[in-house]
Amino acid sequence: MAGEFELIGRHFNWPAPQGYLGVGDDCALVPVTAGHRLAVTTDLLVEGRHFFPDVDPEALGHKALAVNVSDLGAMGARPLGCVLGLSLPRVDDDWLEAFARGFRAMSEISGCPLVGGDTTRSVDGVVISVTAMGEVPMEGALRRSAARNGDDIWVTGELGGAHVALELLQGLHRGHEGLLDQLRPSLERPLPPVAFGSALAGHAHAAIDISDGLLQDLNHILKASHCAAEVDYSALPVHPALQGLEPQILQRAVLNGGDVYQLCFTAAPNARDHISRLAEQHGVAACIVGRIREGVGIRVMHSPLPVGQGDYIGYDHFR
Ligand code: ADP
Ligand code: MG
DSSP states (O other): TTTTTHHHHTTTOOOOOOOOOTTSSOBOOOOOOOOOOEEEEEEEEBTTTTOTTTTOHHHHHHHHHHHHHHHHHHHHOOEEEEHHHHHHSOOHHHHHHHHHHHHHHHHHHHOOEEEEEEEEOSSSSSSEEEEEEEEETTOOOOOOOOOOOEEEEESSSSBBBHHHHHHHHHHHHTOOOOOHHHHHOOOOOSSOOOHHHHHTTSSSOOEEEEEEEEHHHHHHHHHHTOEEEEEEEGGOBBBBEEETOHHHHHHHHHHHHHOOEEEEEEEEEHHHHHHHHHHHTTTTEEEEEEEEEHHHHEEEESSOOOOOOOOOOOOOOOO
16 A cells, blocks of 8 residues: 555554564564463454444544453453554545544553554455454463352443444434433443453453353353353443333343443452452442352343343344
8 A cells, every 4th residue: 555654654653662672573572471371362343344434533443452452351361462454445644543543542541552563455444453462370361161150240340331322323212312422432432441350360260351242241151161140130230321211122232232341250259359359449340240050041130021041142243
């Protein structure tokens, strides 16, 4: 692409931290602490599929990195750095400047420096690929397979906001349009609790970030850990702006709504105090919403409407 190197220099060449080699060589060099393992995750964002063509580019830059560092936190990993693949139909400097600003802000919030990437011209639409790396103590990773019978089930942040925001943008829920201003940040500016997630390494058992809906994501933990769960609907942290919605809309958003980028994790009941203290230190709202049991499936108690097995299904690109 004409101007590829100027483009990178102008928008993405930020100073790398001490001990790093960042943008400008064949590879980036990232220092890793002895006794740790590298955690690597990648996500693709495709225009028209994951974001609207007219989305605020600054919010898009923020979210492109947020969804990746969210995966690091869900593994108990501390961010080390990220690389950014960009495929662009044309060079739009204003768009890129805003995108880079949002990406950089998230990079600073999460402590995940941009150390490299690749830039090409696309045939149609913007495609963004972010790969993030982190490190986790050798035996500390929060694996999906590590839940144990009797564990508490915890959820951070608030549920349902991003899902309803997306539905409002799609023209659903006539009469509730006024909610969009309050809900838009949940969809466009998720703030995954990454430092809290890495502080949970070695203290919590299993964790997952809620990207496809609480029930579907919790079910991934249950399947990998060969156990069941009881969830108390009345204990779930519902986004406060959603309280006036019809029960079926609300319940679906809370249990099945995706794009949350908060954590669902399990931990032994004797870790409660420690985990509450960690949450407070990190400014994260964390609450216990249920318990791991023997068996299969999820039993949701105290929900306004019954929850069936099919209700575990959240978003699936190929369904
Ligand atoms: P190579 O030929 O080794 O693939 P490139 O010419 O593609 O290298 O990139 C030159 C440098 O710019 C590399 O250090 C690469 O990591 C960096 N880079 C390219 N695109 C991006 C981007 N979108 N964000 C950050 N760094 C980038
Ligand atoms: Mg290249």
